[in-house]
Amino acid sequence: MATFKPDTTWVGLLGGGVSGSILGGGSVYQIDVFHMGGERLPVRALVTGKRLGLMAEVGTALAALVVTGCRKGSEMEGITSSGLDWELAVGLKGSTLAKTGAKLFKTMAAQAAAGGTNWAVHESAKRFVQWTMDDLGVVQSGKQFNLIPSPVSFGLGAGIFYEWQTLNLLEGKIGWQYMSPRWSIENAGGDVYFQLCNIPEQDGTAISIGFGIDEIGIDPLISWEKIKGEGRVGSRHKYHIEGYVYEGFLFERRDGMGFSGINLSNYRPVGQMQEGIMSIDHNKDVAKSTKITVYPKVFRFGNVAYWNADDRAEVEVDSTGRFAKVAGNSDLRD
Structure with a gap:
């Protein structure tokens, strides 16, 4: 099980009045990620995927991007997340685990939407990331990222699939392309x-x-x-x-x-x-x-x-x- 390390962890939100947008019909996501160790400026990230799932079906759902193992924003460039196949819809639908995650997600999103670029250092963000590590087990040690739909959305689709994803910094040729x-x-x-x-x-x-x-x-x-x-x-x-x-x-x-x-x-x-x-x-x-x-x-x-x-x-x-x-x-x- 991974240990939460604020100095190497970043978090961002898509939807719900916070930064981020769905591009290219849902296959490309732009999300600003914030350093949980207190770095002032966010890193603008672009996540592209070759297979979609629940987020494409739900459309307006919230999502969180959690990046680990990166002390600097530049270290995120080119991280891949392949073979991730979450079959959580059945297991989490209506469960206590889903309700706990939904509550943490809503609290963090409300804090982010309320203002301030330092929302990622607040306790609500820390508790949500720890939940993903401890209860979901989706964040492991090392340099990686996970795009996590809001637990409120679990059960609205047959499953949650995100395969062959790549995270790039939103800059230069890759940024202007999308x-x-x-x-x-x-x-x-x-x-x-x-x-x-x-x-x-x-x-x-x-x-x-x-x-x-x-x-x-x-x-x-x-x-x-x-x-x-x-x-x-x-x-x-x-x-x-x-x-x-x-x-x-x-x-x-x-x-x-x-x-x-x-x-x-x-x-x-x-x-x-x-x-x-x-x-x-x-x-x-x-x-x-x-x-x-x-x-x-x-x-x-x-x-x-x-x-x-x-x-x-x-x-x-x-x-x-x-x-x-x-x-x-x-x-x-x-």
Whole structure:
């Protein structure tokens, strides 16, 4: 039987008003997991599976992700959980064991939903993880993970099957493969702000954003110069505006403090990068005193993008080319 070790144990919740989502029709789960030893920032995890069971049938059920044997979040990358075949529906349905687990699960979920990023260090989370180890026996020693449906859901399906699962950190190519952010450009205090949320990267990750101009033919990218504020333009690629990710949102500051978003009025377009079939032409002409239609991108490297927005926004530019006003509302777009 495994011994509970807070410094190497992590827990996360899916559903019930807490972080996490079901992606890809139920075969992919994104869950933020928190260190039970008190590490402040969560690790954004992606669990992919080749066989589903009760969670797919129940749909709205709660689930907990318990990861053991990892002192650092980076140690979770690539853990597999194969051959796990729980036939608990019959054995736990209506039993005292199921009721005990359901009570512990509800208490922990309520604590998490009530607020605070340190809910995982509270007694309710500790008691739930100990229950999974002692009564369910699903968490053994070593580096592993288990995705555990709420005991409230036991009995709603023929069994609980999770086979050939893999846990990856939600970042880089694997993250952008399964998740896309949402964005808006909005007017605030006389300036134009860009907001990006649901970013599939870990807290503190630096990302590079840019803007294409929607035109007939190949769309040019805007090259920038920072004129004030805390943000910065990429040192190598001037069509990159650098930002940082915290809790899935974009920030200008490296520490994630202050308001989210990038103040685009603090930057001045100084040119356009026109991509050709065989070359890249840096055109110094910029639009002035007119309206242009733009869309955001997130770059992987150079002008190769992780993500291009589907929607477009119309922006007014002033006599210097700076973004002065955006048309329409500030609703989130895809």
